[in-house]
Amino acid sequence: MRPSARRTTLADIAQAAGVSVATVSKVVNGRGDVAPRTRARVQELLHHHDYLAPVFRHTESVESPTIEVQFKGGLKSYVAETLEGIVDAASELGASVVISKASHAPHWARDLVSAGRRAVIAVTSVYTAAHLNELARSGLPLVVLDPLHLPDSRVNSVGATNFAGGLAATQHLLSLGHRRVAYLGGPAMAVCNQARMHGYRAAMEAGGAQVPEGYVRPGEFTHETGLLGAAALLDLQEPPTAIFAGNDEIAVGVIEAARNRGLRVPEDLSVVGFDDTSLAQMSSPPLTTVRQPLREMGGAALRTALRLANGEKVESHHIELATELVVRASTAPPPEEPPEHG
């Protein structure tokens, strides 16, 4: 950026601030012997002029900016596929990708800047207001993938059309003739889960189907939730003939639970997942699921991060990529005589 402009030097700042170069140097190096007001004025000017200390100039290398991707918990399929999209886009655009587990040690944001990072992409990480403030102070742009909280205009985020996905999954089940459809989801607090669940509710309502007490269960995005949650659902007095699972892992657990009690999928119970990770194709039977374009989402996050790193404005602080229903073999019309009284 600013191709022909000379780098800002300490002398420029000194002149603008009406102090000596020495004083500016002290501010830059965090020396103690500077009056607070002088320091504040100089800092303001440094920031305004985009001054960059020599040690960090490599940070500038426009050819290969470095983006840090932070994740929380394990590198599950879902995260891994997103990461692939990030890495592919970075390679195309000549950027480098550093990965780390999210850690919010003191000065973490400043440390990232010193290490030459130009932006942060967070996958499944949680940021508090304090974190966001430290980030803002450090000037590091943040892009959140699949945000856990509702879009805050201070935060740029990339997600998928979870509501539409939940709607499509449920409509698919209704159109097969199911009426007793349950939703077995992830954490109640997670926005993506809420959106999927409300898509489910919207479809049920539009289709004139009841959502009985106990037909909506939150949990974790894990196989275990599928196993346990499905057992609970199938124990209901009026058990569902179809279960829409919050993600593929839950769906595979549901299939396992069904098998454990001698129910066949899809003849006795239909199951729909969410994500379309590699698990969906390896499931037995192969899973009908809502595809999230994880690679594309990763790519979009990387491109947004780079644009922000370049000081460009972004049209919208949140974008959602389209989900798509993928019909495989885990869904079918409900049994003639639905299994009775668990």
Place this chain on the structure above:
Amino acid sequence: MRPSARRTTLADIAQAAGVSVATVSKVVNGRGDVAPRTRARVQELLHHHDYLAPVFRHTESVESPTIEVQFKGGLKSYVAETLEGIVDAASELGASVVISKASHAPHWARDLVSAGRRAVIAVTSVYTAAHLNELARSGLPLVVLDPLHLPDSRVNSVGATNFAGGLAATQHLLSLGHRRVAYLGGPAMAVCNQARMHGYRAAMEAGGAQVPEGYVRPGEFTHETGLLGAAALLDLQEPPTAIFAGNDEIAVGVIEAARNRGLRVPEDLSVVGFDDTSLAQMSSPPLTTVRQPLREMGGAALRTALRLANGEKVESHHIELATELVVRASTAPPPEEPPEHG
């Protein structure tokens, strides 16, 4: 390293070479107007004194060396878990991890050095002699995880005891009473696959069991190989009562193939996998498999890479971490009356 020593400056080199600082500066910056012999002498001294241009000094930051992890193909569970181990170890030791898809563009090794990388870890990548030469010239240390080729003393590598794992898996099946045990593996050229297969052969021989024609099949490390390979094995005149699969994905495909023809696992067919990725626990039935300590392998690779980056010697250019049989629910004694003539 060299804690108290002052950085080498152009002046040091100039004095040692008996030329002016200006001339040394020209050599460093690749200017044309220097006599070849002068240039050579100065370059020699620069190298000998470990001179580092200011632009690349960030490369030095001993506190946070950057290691590049290159992978080939997708970020499958297997690679993702290894990567987790690398990231955890790096975080412990204060190193940064850059990930990228393996690319061998011209000057790739030199470019990595300029970008400040201190070592390369390759996961499932293939290196030719030319690549190794370019690496050696650039001075970048390389650690290969799960090497595809036989250990070459120029290359440092980390693997698992694949032979012992193959032996343990097969002995487990033999001890359950199986005699007709087949091996459905990955690429015939991959060393890890060969080792697993020879472990299988060794156990069969020690147990006095035949390995009939067609009982050893190579393939890919994919679900599809499991599906197709198992179908072929079960079509044999004397089909196996147990299949040892080269990895968990293949094993899940085998279970699917068995189910497709009405065989129950483990009652009619026992299946053992390899890796113990998350897939193994989510499989139905949960998979008996040989655990590779993938996280630990990643950690060992990172530590080796850092030691090499620090110029330390490493005791052995190849280390193998122990595998361990994990018995779950996909193995059982063979049926009384083995399924006849496919």
Place this chain on the structure above:
DNA sequence: CTGAAAGCGCTTACAG
């Protein structure tokens, strides 16, 4: 081809 000299961006010990 070489290097003395001027100059740049920055830091720091020290006088006020």
Place this chain on the structure above:
DNA sequence: CTGAAAGCGCTTACAG
């Protein structure tokens, strides 16, 4: 708390 001055590491236009 401030800044003039000395100094460091490096680069470059130019004289030889």
